[in-house]
Amino acid sequence: MSEDDPKGFERGLTNYGDKDFSVYLRRSFASSMGYSREVLKKPIVGIANSFSGFNNCHRHFPELVEHVKRGVLLGGGLPIEFPTISLGEVFLSPTSLKFRNLMSMDTEEMIRAQPMDAVVLMGGCDKTVPAQLMGAASADLPAVQLVAGPMMTSRYGEERLGACTDCRRFWGKYRAGEVSDDQINDIEGRLATTSGTCAVMGTASTMACIAETLGMALPGTAAIPAVHADRLRSAEASGFAAARMIDNPIRPSEVITQKSVENAIRVLLALGGSTNAIIHLTAVAGRLGITVSLERLNQLSDETPVLVNLKPVGSHYMEDFFFAGGMGAVLRELKPLLHLDTVSVTGETLGDRLEQDPGYVDRRVIASADEPLEPQGGLVALFGNLAPRGAILKRSAADSTLFEKEGRAVVFTSLEDLAARVDDPDLDIRPDDIMVLQNSGPKSASGMPESGYLPIPKKLSSKGVKDMIRISDARMSGTAFGTIVLHVAPEAAVGGPLALVRTGDRIRLSVSDKRIELLVDDAELARRRSDWTPDIVPAEKRRGYDRLYASEVLQADEGCDFSFLQPVAGAAETDRSASEKEGRLR
Numbered sequence: 001m002s003e004d005d006p007k008g009f010e011r012g013l014t015n016y017g018d019k020d021f022s023v024y025l026r027r028s029f030a031s032s033m034g035y036s037r038e039v040l041k042k043p044i045v046g047i048a049n050s051f052s053g054f055n056n057c058h059r060h061f062p063e064l065v066e067h068v069k070r071g072v073l074l075g076g077g078l079p080i081e082f083p084t085i086s087l088g089e090v091f092l093s094p095t096s097l098k099f100r101n102l103m104s105m106d107t108e109e110m111i112r113a114q115p116m117d118a119v120v121l122m123g124g125c126d127k128t129v130p131a132q133l134m135g136a137a138s139a140d141l142p143a144v145q146l147v148a149g150p151m152m153t154s155r156y157g158e159e160r161l162g163a164c165t166d167c168r169r170f171w172g173k174y175r176a177g178e179v180s181d182d183q184i185n186d187i188e189g190r191l192a193t194t195s196g197t198c199a200v201m202g203t204a205s206t207m208a209c210i211a212e213t214l215g216m217a218l219p220g221t222a223a224i225p226a227v228h229a230d231r232l233r234s235a236e237a238s239g240f241a242a243a244r245m246i247d248n249p250i251r252p253s254e255v256i257t258q259k260s261v262e263n264a265i266r267v268l269l270a271l272g273g274s275t276n277a278i279i280h281l282t283a284v285a286g287r288l289g290i291t292v293s294l295e296r297l298n299q300l301s302d303e304t305p306v307l308v309n310l311k312p313v314g315s316h317y318m319e320d321f322f323f324a325g326g327m328g329a330v331l332r333e334l335k336p337l338l339h340l341d342t343v344s345v346t347g348e349t350l351g352d353r354l355e356q357d358p359g360y361v362d363r364r365v366i367a368s369a370d371e372p373l374e375p376q377g378g379l380v381a382l383f384g385n386l387a388p389r390g391a392i393l394k395r396s397a398a399d400s401t402l403f404e405k406e407g408r409a410v411v412f413t414s415l416e417d418l419a420a421r422v423d424d425p426d427l428d429i430r431p432d433d434i435m436v437l438q439n440s441g442p443k444s445a446s447g448m449p450e451s452g453y454l455p456i457p458k459k460l461s462s463k464g465v466k467d468m469i470r471i472s473d474a475r476m477s478g479t480a481f482g483t484i485v486l487h488v489a490p491e492a493a494v495g496g497p498l499a500l501v502r503t504g505d506r507i508r509l510s511v512s513d514k515r516i517e518l519l520v521d522d523a524e525l526a527r528r529r530s531d532w533t534p535d536i537v538p539a540e541k542r543r544g545y546d547r548l549y550a551s552e553v554l555q556a557d558e559g560c561d562f563s564f565l566q567p568v569a570g571a572a573e574t575d576r577s578a579s580e581k582e583g584r585l586r
């Protein structure tokens, strides 16, 4: 943005072929909303508000947005709120991931098309923060991410409950017959009792911590509970920071860099964070031409300790993490491993931030680097003939006795097949078998749902079997746990080797070698491949967004972004900027 660029309401004019007429008409219509002539001269901070009646995690946004507006006004800007798509995790079918890219496009285009000089992004529930970061990165207007903050925990008898690790824990007990119908109904009403995102280090909390580490959210804001007064203060501070960036713009492309992305991977590993976050971080970085390689993830994982004792891996909840010192404490422990010259939306470097007094740190929740919970990071990428482009295992949430193991595959060809047979008393399955789910990747009919946490068959869970190796091209909720290999790429629906596995095959997992191998000879695999035919409806036989998604979604190792949303070098973007400056329609 240069001094001469139009600001506020004069940015990006609607095209009537007469610039002055466009300004006159816009001011006239803006006046109809009660703005005075003086106010219309102010620079504008847009507030992308993803409130929705279909998003419980954003229930408090109507209150929160008022505090953002106050901050913008204090910073000298004019706050103007606008809606975008919202993605309430459990209210979307087939899965919220399918719509993440749609929300990112909505966010990007509304930032670009409407007259604003900076923007505050209000998100929180799983896919909303990645979508907003992706959109903001592509729009590259100064932006501050404000997250919803986590829910508070609740109680059931003597037990503390937090969505959604405890949702799964009690559902597993219910399936095993340890919890009655009445009890599960009672628990259902107590799992999620306040506004905010899931109360554990699931995807939403992981992405909030990543947004803060990248520098896109204000320091210290990731973990503040949704209902805490500090959350309201963080909203005011975010609005203020966005308004201040108008005169000293710091663009997402200056904040999200190779170094800050690497810092974010370190934090993801130290948190024992969600496997979903690696997909989202890859997509956010990809919008700025930054590659997240799974080989590099493994290097960083080997030298980054797990420090945070939160569910689903550990025993505490997000509110404990906040009171224990939050992200500031984690970053201080990781300091020797981090790039300290990265800059946040405040203009401060990470090194400067970490010079400040750390305050109280509860070592029961956030371990020191000298005495980590685990010496190595929570996630590991696996490669081999079953996953030539990689797969992910959350080793911090897995049973280490299963890390070096060969077993017999029991294959489910789809989610429908899984649902139909997993609890069949006649299912031929033993505790040391390896469960395989096919056709649940990004291009499959199910759109890569969080179904990688295959239920332990009832005939085994009722006998006390708690974990088995499970392999799929699906995702897993950040709140889940188990020895679960996810994101196998390429996926089965496009003919990846996962599609060629048959019940009875042998599979070998080696976490120490980071390998996942299908022990079937090449000639047999070639024979199976020649018989394989795709089982998905081709893009050209679909319509609308479903068609766009089917034709454009990339594989998990590419962040499941759309290919056309990645940066294009050269003319198109340049032409677009030029036309926007002239106030022409693009």
Ligand code: FES
Pocket: 057, 088, 089, 090, 124, 125, 126, 164, 196, 197, 198, 202, 204
């Ligand atoms: Fe929104 Fe879990 S349902 S973060």
